[in-house]
Amino acid sequence: MISGHRISGSQGFTLLEVMVALAVVAIGLGAVISEASRNISNASLLEEKTLAHWVATNKVVEMQVSSEWPRAGERKGDVEMAGRDWYWRTIVIDTMDERVKRIDVEVRTAADSERPTARVIAYLGQPS
Structure with a gap:
């Protein structure tokens, strides 16, 4: 006996639906990649500023621990x-x-x- 089920036409997505879905995914991935690039750039800038600040702080500490009282001027x-x-x-x-x-x-x-990448201002007191 043949049941009354009807076999419908082809099932699945049309080409237009697939193209729209791919366009949405492409736009979303573009935004994700753009944001990731911005984050990498910011991380690099923060690393550079941090290292430059450490260099500046090290120069201040060198002057603090030096037995020589600094003379006014530029070095x-x-x-x-x-x-x-x-x-x-x-x-x-x-x-x-x-x-x-x-x-x-x-x-x-x-x-x-x-x-300058970093700037530090400090005051040095002459030891007694």
């Missing part, structure tokens, strides 16, 4: 940290109190860079 140099070259500049400034010096430290990723 420049370079140092390697984390496999990179960093270019620092210190400016020692006399203050109203002759026992206190202001120390400005700027760190750059390139010797000819106009903007």
Whole structure:
């Protein structure tokens, strides 16, 4: 006996439905990739700023532990940290109190860079 079930036409998605679904997926993936790229760029920038700040802080600490009282003026140099070259500049400034010096430290990723990657200002007191 043949049952009354009818075999319908082909089942599945039409080409148009598949194309629309692929377009939606492509747009979504594009946004995800763009955001991931932005996050990687931000992480790289934060790493650079953190390392530059460490270089600047190290220069301040070197001056703090040195037995030599710094003279007013500018000094420049370079140092390697984390496999990179960093270019620092210190400016020692006399203050109203002759026992206190202001120390400005700027760190750059390139010797000819106009903007510093990090800047630290510290005050150094002359030991008694």
